[in-house]
Amino acid sequence: MKAYIFPGQxxxxxxxxxxxxxxxxxxxxxxxxxxxxxxxxxxxxxFEGSAEDLKETKVTQPAIFLHSVILAKSLNDFKPDMVAGHSLGEFSALVANGTLAFEDALKLVSARALAMQEACEAEPSTMAAVLGLEDAKVEELCAQVDGIVVPANYNCPGQLVISGAIPAVEQACELMKEAGAKRALLLPVGGAFHSPLMKPAEEKLAAAINATKFQEPICPVYQNVSTTPISDPAVIQSNLIKQLTAPVKWTQSVQNMVADGASTFIEVGPGKVLQGLVKKIHREAETQSA
Structure with a gap:
């Protein structure tokens, strides 16, 4: 079975x-x-902007979405058995499987980018990559910190990203290193994505998502929030709202796709980051670029 996967920021x-x-x-x-x-x-x-120009949130998110979705639409043999996207990539996946219309999804992605940017500016916050610790250990250490810091991206075994207020993330990084993490380093991001600090953005985006028509998809989507195959438009809609403050459970999503019969993972969009993560989650999986 073919799983089409869509990258994020x-x-x-x-x-x-x-x-x-x-x-x-x-x-x-x-x-x-x-x-x-x-x-x-x-x-x-x-096509011509600098790396700095492309980093601007209002540009980055729509740019990656457009690259992924237009590439998917240009494929001759696009017949997905299942789809998934990493964070922003979930919007691309939902156009690919017919849940969202192209123009509706683009408007949502643009609104999401602007709402996230505002939330980032409202409170100084950040994210950090933690390498070489078990998921449960990272969760346990985050819970010990006084302040907002949570696991945000379960990228693959031994690679988690944590997210929250700057002092709390810095303190968590020290605890991770003491516990034996190979690395715990701050990432050059503008804010605490997939954490409670995105609540203002979630509330803004919820209104836009609730006003958008969600259709019956041609195949299930394994959503970041649930990690399970979803085909009910109302459930997809609800999960998409929760996604901004909930963690991206990529490891669990890929494991569930494999358990449900996915043997080939095709990355649709810029880069090969997701193919690398899939290989670390399930070594036997075949991966390729669209």
Whole structure:
């Protein structure tokens, strides 16, 4: 069975999507539609912008979404048995499996980026990568810290990202190192994604998500929040709202996809980060780029 997987923030690169834009009229039309919806020429930044330009949240999230979704739409033999996306990538996955219309999802991604940016500016916060500790140990140490710090991304065994207020994350990093973590280092991010500090963003996004039409998908999505195959549009909608403050359970999602018969994981979008994570979660899995 084929599982199509969609990357999240951090996979962007200068020139992303240019081959798709130049390669077909259908893809070009979607990019131009996106420029109109967003109210600025995101294609100019994607194709020619600097790494700094691409890092801006209002650009990064729609750029990765557009690259993934337009690539998926350009594939001749796109017949997914299941889909999943890492954080932002879940929106790409939901267009790919027919739950969301392209233009509706792009508007949500843009609203999500702006709401997250506002939440980041409201309170100084950060994230840190923790390598070489068991998940349960990371959870236990976060719980010991006085202040907001939580596991945010379960990327693969031995690789977790924690998220929260800056002093709490720094204190947690010290505890992780003392407990034997190979590394516990702050990440160059603007805020505490997938933590309770994203609550203001979640509330803003909830209104937009609730006003959007969710359709019956062509195949299940393994959502970050639930890690299980979901085909009910109402449940997908509810989980998508919770996603901003809940952890990305990527390890558990991939394990469940494998248990349900996934043998090939095809990454759709910029980079190969998810293929590397899948291999660390299940060595026997076949991985490829779309």
């Amino acid at each position: 951090g996979a962007q690169f200068t020139g992303m999507g240019k081959d798709l834009y130049d390669g077909s009229e259908a893809s070009k039309a979607l990019f131009e539609q996106a420029n109109d919806i967003l109210g600025f020429r995101i294609t100019d930044i994607m």
